[in-house]
Amino acid sequence: MTLAEAFLGLFALKPFLILLGGVLMGIAVGVLPGITAGMLLALTLPFTYYMSSVNAVILMIAMFVGGVSGGLVTATLMRIPGEPNAVMTTLDGYPLARAGYPGRALGLGNAASLIGGGLSWLVLVLLTPPLAKIGVAFGPFENFALVIMALALITSLSDGSQLKGLMAALLGMLVSMPGIDEASGMTRLTFGFNAMEGGLNSLPVIIGIFALSQVLADAINIEQGTEHVRARMSGIFITLRDYVVHGWNMLRSSVIGVWMGILPGVGATIASIVAYTAAKNISRTPEKFGQGSEEGIVAAESANNATTGGTLVPLLALGIPGGLTDSILLSALMIHNLTPGPLLYRNHPEIVNTIMASHLVAHVVMFALMTVGCVLFARMMLIRGHFLYPFVLVFCVVGAFALNNRGFDVWVMLAFGAIGFGLELAKVPLAPFVIGLVLAPVAETELRSGLMATGGDIAPLFLRPISGTFLAVAALALIWPFARAAWRRRRNVSWASSPPPSPP
Amino acid sequence: MTNRQGRADFGFAIVTLGVCALTWREASNLPPALFDPLGPKTFPLWISGLLAALAVLILLRLALGRSIGASRTSLITGLGDDPSATHRTRPGLAAATFLLTAAYAAALSVPGLRFAVATAGYVLALILTLGPRRRRDVMIAALVSVAGAGAIDLLFRVVFAVDLQ
Numbered sequence: 001m002t003l004a005e006a007f008l009g010l011f012a013l014k015p016f017l018i019l020l021g022g023v024l025m026g027i028a029v030g031v032l033p034g035i036t037a038g039m040l041l042a043l044t045l046p047f048t049y050y051m052s053s054v055n056a057v058i059l060m061i062a063m064f065v066g067g068v069s070g071g072l073v074t075a076t077l078m079r080i081p082g083e084p085n086a087v088m089t090t091l092d093g094y095p096l097a098r099a100g101y102p103g104r105a106l107g108l109g110n111a112a113s114l115i116g117g118g119l120s121w122l123v124l125v126l127l128t129p130p131l132a133k134i135g136v137a138f139g140p141f142e143n144f145a146l147v148i149m150a151l152a153l154i155t156s157l158s159d160g161s162q163l164k165g166l167m168a169a170l171l172g173m174l175v176s177m178p179g180i181d182e183a184s185g186m187t188r189l190t191f192g193f194n195a196m197e198g199g200l201n202s203l204p205v206i207i208g209i210f211a212l213s214q215v216l217a218d219a220i221n222i223e224q225g226t227e228h229v230r231a232r233m234s235g236i237f238i239t240l241r242d243y244v245v246h247g248w249n250m251l252r253s254s255v256i257g258v259w260m261g262i263l264p265g266v267g268a269t270i271a272s273i274v275a276y277t278a279a280k281n282i283s284r285t286p287e288k289f290g291q292g293s294e295e296g297i298v299a300a301e302s303a304n305n306a307t308t309g310g311t312l313v314p315l316l317a318l319g320i321p322g323g324l325t326d327s328i329l330l331s332a333l334m335i336h337n338l339t340p341g342p343l344l345y346r347n348h349p350e351i352v353n354t355i356m357a358s359h360l361v362a363h364v365v366m367f368a369l370m371t372v373g374c375v376l377f378a379r380m381m382l383i384r385g386h387f388l389y390p391f392v393l394v395f396c397v398v399g400a401f402a403l404n405n406r407g408f409d410v411w412v413m414l415a416f417g418a419i420g421f422g423l424e425l426a427k428v429p430l431a432p433f434v435i436g437l438v439l440a441p442v443a444e445t446e447l448r449s450g451l452m453a454t455g456g457d458i459a460p461l462f463l464r465p466i467s468g469t470f471l472a473v474a475a476l477a478l479i480w481p482f483a484r485a486a487w488r489r490r491r492n493v494s495w496a497s498s499p500p501p502s503p504p
Numbered sequence: 505m506t507n508r509q510g511r512a513d514f515g516f517a518i519v520t521l522g523v524c525a526l527t528w529r530e531a532s533n534l535p536p537a538l539f540d541p542l543g544p545k546t547f548p549l550w551i552s553g554l555l556a557a558l559a560v561l562i563l564l565r566l567a568l569g570r571s572i573g574a575s576r577t578s579l580i581t582g583l584g585d586d587p588s589a590t591h592r593t594r595p596g597l598a599a600a601t602f603l604l605t606a607a608y609a610a611a612l613s614v615p616g617l618r619f620a621v622a623t624a625g626y627v628l629a630l631i632l633t634l635g636p637r638r639r640r641d642v643m644i645a646a647l648v649s650v651a652g653a654g655a656i657d658l659l660f661r662v663v664f665a666v667d668l669q
Contacts, residue, residue, distance in 0.1 A: 161573030163558060167520060170555040174527060174548065181544035184537065188544045189530050212605070216598040222634055223592050386635030390627040391652055393605050397612070398660055410609045418602065426512040444547045448540050456541035 003125070006353035010058070010361050018055050019358060022062025023365045029063075030070015030086075031377045035214070035392065037067020041328040042210040043395045045203055045335070046403040053336040057351055058358045060332050064325055065117065065362035068268060068308055069370060072109040072301060073377050077102060077230075085268035085304040088276040092289065092296035099292050103235030103374075108294055109301040110370045111238050112250055116302035117363035119254040120261065120309025124316075125356055128345075131317035135342030140450035141461045143319075143341075145470035147443040150264045150320045152474035155432050162481045164428045172436025173443075175200055175416075182441075183448050195408040202331055202437055204400040204413035209430060210328075211396045212417025215389045217424070222385055230378075236371055246298045249279055257303035261310020264320060267431070268304040275303030309359060315340050316352055319442070324431050327438040335403070513572045517562040524556035600633050619660075624653035 001009070009015060029040040040063055048056035071086030076093035089109060096105040138146065155165035178189035179199020190196035243250075253275035260271035279299035280289045289296045312329075314320040319341025321327040333340050338348055345352050370377070400413035420430055447461075454460055462468050527548055537543020562572055608626040611617055627649035635641060 163562065163572060164516075167516075167555060167558050167562075170551050170558070171520070171523070174523070174551050174555065177548050177551070183540055184544045186534065186544050188534055189527060189548060191526070191530055212602075216601060219597040219601045219634060220593050220595055222594060222597060384635065386631050387648055389601070389634060390630035390649075391656070393601070393608075393630070394623055394627065394653075394656055397605065397609055398656075401612075402660075407609075407613050410612075414602070414606055414609060421598075423516075426516045427509065428516060440547075440551075447547075448542050451541045452539070 001350035006357035023066040026063040026066020027070035061358040088300035095292035107236040112301035113305040114367040116305035120306040124309040132342040144446040145467035149470040149474040152477040156477040169432035169436035172433035173440035176440040204409040208413040208416030209420035213420035253302035254306040257306025258310040261307030268307040272300040520559040524552040527552040620657040
């Protein structure tokens with residue numbers, strides 16, 4: 001199936017309805033504060049098992065795009081980022097809405113989201129095939145080194161504490177290990193429990209971490225009151241002139257977003273912060289930022305939507321998730337016995353092309369729905385949490401159970417909901433944990449395959465040019481933040497100990 | 505670094521060390537590899553060893569009064585904010601929500617208890633735990649829970665064909 005055929009296939013009734021439903025659900029969870037796109041994807045994941053692979057990826061991509069975009073509504077009308085990545089939109093979206101231009105703020109954000117998404121689609125389509133061709137040449141050692149490099153980059157880029165990021169990734173890897181060891185057929189790390197012989201399925205773990213722990217956090221803050229601005233349609237249709245005026249900002253912010261999306265572990269939130277800061281630094285009116293600046297809204301929204309295409313590039317070309325939502329997409333593909341990476345391109349082009357086509361069409365559908373239905377979506381954000389959370393939790397329980405019809409998985413989900421909540425309270429980043437969980441089996445399988453091929457000789461892992469380079473980058477990524485911190489400390493000490501300048 | 509953060513870091517390191525010790529012991533008891541150079545035990549041993557070393561590093565840094573740092577980006581929205589200025593936080597509600605959900609999961613494995621009935625009871629209990637409990641609210645909660653549970657039961661059984669018994 002070619003890309004053109006994938007586009008045509010999307011306009012058949014069933015796939016289109018799935019895409020429409022996915023975008024709608026994505027926008028809805030983006031609009032509802034406390035319910036995130038990651039949560040929606042995690043909860044939907046078990047039910048995609050009952051769908052065809054093509055329809056499953058259409059649904060997941062549509063929800064992904066809708067979720068990233070929907071945060072704009074609450075950010076603008078309530079000053080609450082419906083999604084974490086909409087945090088920068090609140091800074092200017094809400095003041096502009098309060099000043100009497102809610103439609104204008106939504107319209108600009110919506111248009112910027114479309115442009116960001118569209119440009120990232122272009123990069124996705126142009127960059128993925130050549131990268132996948134390179135990926136085909138990789139052997140087990142290269143694949144192992146690639147996973148290690150991705151994990152190292154993710155932990156080194158986890159802001160705040162690299163040490164905790166690294167530990168979170170290793171904990172995630174450890175969680176993936178109980179159960180039957182595929183290479184030897186032996187069970188391991190069952191701790192004497194028969195139920196553990198089937199292992200800790202990644203899906204209940206992900207549902208617990210993404211959904212249950214989020215609802216627990218929401219329950220703590222259930223008394224949070226909100227002010228909101230009423231949505232109005234006037235000003236929502238922006239003109240061609242607006243595209244021209246904000247064109248350069250949209251382009252720059254989109255490029256930042258795509259690049260941040262490709263880098264493992266950076267994600268949409270940081271992309272929107274970087275794009276917003278860049279726009280403010282370059283702007284002729286930086287003093288307006290934070291007070292309803294149109295440039296601020298455009299920068300943040302272009303960048304966060306542009307990450308959607310960027311994150312899919314390493315996932316499709318190399319099988320490495322660029323972010324959290326990608327790790328759920330990776331799990332979705334694995335449920336359907338599809339292994340993302342260069343071979344997916346060769347063996348299942350229909351899946352890769354459907355993902356690409358869905359990404360663009362979902363952005364267009366999102367734009368249309370957000371333009372026409374913003375008043376309706378704005379009403380959804382007033383649904384009270386105490387009516388919503390019980391149903392989310394029912395989906396958590398049934399979702400954890402449904403994949404294998406195993407009651408044990410429900411308890412795993414509950415346990416990891418509590419663990420995720422505890423880790424978050426201890427300010428341990430959860431993103432490396434989830435990505436470690438998803439990538440560990442790949443790393444182990446590849447290393448063991450490589451060693452079997454070389455009769456136990458580990459030297460090629462370091463001596464082969466590509467795997468050696470990946471490992472060098474990984475080492476650099478791990479060492480660099482510590483080295484930089486040590487250098488800064490030394491510089492501060494030497495400055496503090498230098499004698500004060502003599503008076504003239 | 506606040507005292508609270510220091511205690512959290514200490515707790516994290518200690519729990520991690522415990523997990524590593526358990527994993528190490530369990531992995532050490534595995535038989536050696538038969539077909540491949542690494543076998544099933546090597547990876548768990550490597551990971552738990554490295555993890556334990558990092559946990560010890562955290563404890564050492566804490567002992568020396570050095571900061572560990574804290575993640576600034578959050579996967580769970582709302583926990584990282586300082587809500588004290590705007591509203592009262594209710595940690596008890598999170599605990600109640602968790603316990604009710606565990607009870608619901610346990611109830612689902614009780615033979616003879618229908619999924620729709622257990623779900624309606626759970627949803628009603630949780631709505632009333634999290635929300636207001638005036639007479640009118642209870643009536644609305646009862647309606648929502650019965651209608652919602654019926655719809656979910658239908659969705660899972662008919663659309664997804666999940667065997668919920």
